[in-house]
Amino acid sequence: MYSKIIASSVLLGATLFGAPSFASDKPAMLQQNSPVLVTSPVARVADVQTIDGIVAALYDVISGGIGQPRDWNRMRSLFIPEARIMAIGPKRDSKDLALRIMTVSDYIANSGPILIETGFREKELSRKTEVWGELAHIFTTYETNTEKSKTAQRGINSVQLMNDGTRWWIVSLLFEAERAQLSLPETYLK
Incomplete structure (x- = not known):
């Protein structure tokens, strides 16, 4: 669900502000100009x-x-x-x-x-x-x-x-x- 929330908010931002877009095959992965990929480590429950x-x-x-x-x-x-x-x-x-x-x-x-x-x-x-x-x-x-x-x-x-x-x-x-x-x-x- 988190991925969907982030995807929705970034897509809204892209529509309004020309922000980066998502790759079509991986909707939760942000396409960035930077070579640095931002992810979160798995949290302790x-x-x-x-x-x-x-x-x-x-x-x-x-x-x-x-x-x-x-x-x-x-x-x-x-x-x-x-x-x-x-x-x-x-x-x-x-x-x-x-x-x-x-x-x-x-x-x-x-x-x-x-x-x-x-x-x-x-x-x-x-x-x-x-x-x-x-x-x-x-x-x-x-x-x-x-x-x-x-x-x-x-x-x-x-x-x-x-x-x-x-x-x-x-x-x-x-x-x-x-x-x-x-x-x-x-x-x-x-």
Whole structure:
């Protein structure tokens, strides 16, 4: 069913915006100009059958001690291939805010080495969930800890999910950390 959903949305996008088309013999395979073929690794059933499972897997996959490898294929298996991970935060040497937009592979390439080097761990403190039909939106309050610098930080992950009838997929993840001018209200800590 997921392939049909993606095929329908990409075909709609192709009609409206001149996006890439599908090969006629393989409707779920996107014809791309790039030689890179985007697919998702097979997910662990326990990771994607429930909202609790996929949120727990999201936190688990990026957490670990200094030098501990992460299972990046497990992370990729949680997200649709076109998913985005986005971060809101202050620009360097500025009070202005910026939005950083990454693919899952961008996140892994840019943040992965830092997570391993610093002994980064993230855990869920609380969650607010809204579900309607096959979509879910989650505000999950997190706390991060790094072994190397002995620092802790809190913030919110805003996670958008879809269920294709067989499993949950992360469509996008937008997060923002607390800072001096922005502290978490009590409602997101319960």
